[in-house]
Amino acid sequence: MSIPGLIDKNVQEIDEQYRSTEGIVSVDDIEKLLKIYKLGKAPLSLSLGFGEVTITRYLAGQIPSKEYSDIMKSALTSPAYMKKLLLENRDKIADTAYNKAIAAINSLESLFSVSDKMLRVISYVFESLEEVTPLMLQKLLYFIQGIYYVLFGRPMFVEDCEAWIHGPVYPEVYDLFKDFKYNPIDDARFAILDGKVDELTEDERKVITLVVNTFGLYGGKVLERITHNETPWQNARKGYGDHVPSKEPLSKESIKIYYESVNKKYDISSEDGLKKYIFDMLETV
Numbered sequence: 001m002s003i004p005g006l007i008d009k010n011v012q013e014i015d016e017q018y019r020s021t022e023g024i025v026s027v028d029d030i031e032k033l034l035k036i037y038k039l040g041k042a043p044l045s046l047s048l049g050f051g052e053v054t055i056t057r058y059l060a061g062q063i064p065s066k067e068y069s070d071i072m073k074s075a076l077t078s079p080a081y082m083k084k085l086l087l088e089n090r091d092k093i094a095d096t097a098y099n100k101a102i103a104a105i106n107s108l109e110s111l112f113s114v115s116d117k118m119l120r121v122i123s124y125v126f127e128s129l130e131e132v133t134p135l136m137l138q139k140l141l142y143f144i145q146g147i148y149y150v151l152f153g154r155p156m157f158v159e160d161c162e163a164w165i166h167g168p169v170y171p172e173v174y175d176l177f178k179d180f181k182y183n184p185i186d187d188a189r190f191a192i193l194d195g196k197v198d199e200l201t202e203d204e205r206k207v208i209t210l211v212v213n214t215f216g217l218y219g220g221k222v223l224e225r226i227t228h229n230e231t232p233w234q235n236a237r238k239g240y241g242d243h244v245p246s247k248e249p250l251s252k253e254s255i256k257i258y259y260e261s262v263n264k265k266y267d268i269s270s271e272d273g274l275k276k277y278i279f280d281m282l283e284t285v
Contacts, residue, residue, distance in 0.1 A: 022066070023066070023069070024063060024064060024066065024069045025064060025069040025072045025073050025076075027058070027059060027061070029072070029073070029076055030055065030058055030059060030072060031059070032076060033072060033075060033076055034055075036076075036104065036108065036192075037075075037082060037101045037104050037105065038100040038101060038103070038104045039097060039100070039101050040097065041053075041055045041056045041059065042055070042056070043093055043094065043097035043098075043101070046089055046092040046093055047082075047085055047086050047089055047092075047093055047097075047101065048068075048071055048072065048075060048085055048089075049071070049085060049088065049089055050068065054068070071085075076192070077192055078192075079105045079108040079109050079192070080109070082101075082105055083102070083105045086098065086101055086102065086105070108192065113172060113175075113176075114159060114170075114172045114173060114176060115157055115158050115159060116199070117156060117157040117158070118141075118157045118158075118159055118170075118172070118173065119192075120197060120199055120200050120204075121141065121144060121156065121157060121200070121204070121208060122137065122141075122173070123197050124197045124200060124205065124208050125137060125140055125141075125208065125212065125216075127197055128208070128209070128212045128216070129212060129216055133219070133220045134174070134177045134178075134220075135166060135167075135220030135221070135223075135224065136218075136219060136220035136223060137173065137177070138161075138167065138168060138169050138170060138173065138174070138220075139167055139168065139215065139220060139223035139224065139226075139227060140211055140212070140215055140216060140223070141157075141161075141170055141173065142161055142167070142168040142170075142227065142255070143211045143215050143223075144156060144207055144208055144211045145157065145161075145252065145255060146255040146256065146258065146259040147207050147210065147211060147259060147268050147274075148203075148204070148207040149252065149255065149256040149259065150256060150259045150260050150262075150263050150268065151203075151207065151263075151268070151269055152203055152207075155252050155256075156204060156207070159172055159173070160249060160250070160251065160252060161250045161255075162236075162247040162248060162249055162250055163232075163233050163236035163237050163246065163247075163248045163249075163250045164246070164247060165246075166224050167223070167224045167227035167228060167233060168227055168232075168233060168250055169247075171247070210268075210269075210270075210271060210274060211274075213271055214271055214274040214275050214278060215274070215278065218278070222282070225281075225282065226278065226281045226282065229281050229284050230258060230281075231254075231258050232250055232251075232254045232255050232258050233250065235254065236248040236249065236250045236254075262277060265277075
């Protein structure tokens with residue numbers, strides 16, 4: 001007996017497996033290209049240097065060549081690359097479509113103004129945890145920076161954080177996620193982070209994994225309690241009341257000095273050490 005829709009489902013699964021195995025862009029990713037660059041099928045096709053109906057055929061199920069697939073993947077993860085293609089194919093595209101795409105690219109470049117390293121770290125955190133709130137993300141980034149600095153003698157990313165009411169905050173990251181109205185992973189623009197994880201070093205992955213497997217077990221409000229018990233945030237907030245807004249700088253050096261002392265007592269290179277530290281900090285109320 002043939003179950004209606006079963007063959008279509010099987011064909012779809014085979015198609016997805018093939019694309020994944022061969023590194024071919026998915027139909028879903030092609031649809032994201034349309035969304036994030038505000039282009040229709042024909043204008044997108046021409047912007048990428050393809051024939052006018054190529055994108056339409058891909059959306060209908062035709063599998064792209066590896067060459068064309070790589071072009072679409074690069075355009076999806078790099079607004080700068082997409083802008084280069086737009087300029088190269090400017091004479092093929094109507095003014096209205098071109099202007100909309102350029103405006104979308106400029107918006108994306110402004111939105112994703114944090115460093116590439118920060119984007120890689122954020123991408124790894126989201127890949128590792130099922131749910132990450134903005135408050136939780138900010139605290140995880142702070143812990144990652146401090147622990148990496150102590151273990152490897154240099155900051156992981158260039159951004160500085162500030163001592164806000166709810167703990168350490170990286171303003172650029174705050175501005176980035178403020179623009180996402182829903183779960184960031186569900187937003188087409190989040191595709192720009194795809195593949196960023198692959199560029200992390202083994203040492204960087206080690207530290208992020210340490211933090212995810214320890215601090216990442218707790219929600220944002222619990223992590224806030226921990227940072228409120230730490231001297232870098234406390235020193236930066238001196239002179240301010242508990243509910244007084246401020247954006248005092250919280251230097252990388254102060255974070256490093258603090259976590260050097262933590263490392264001597266707990267050994268922050270191990271999950272057991274970090275879990276003991278977290279337990280003690282949550283007992284300090």
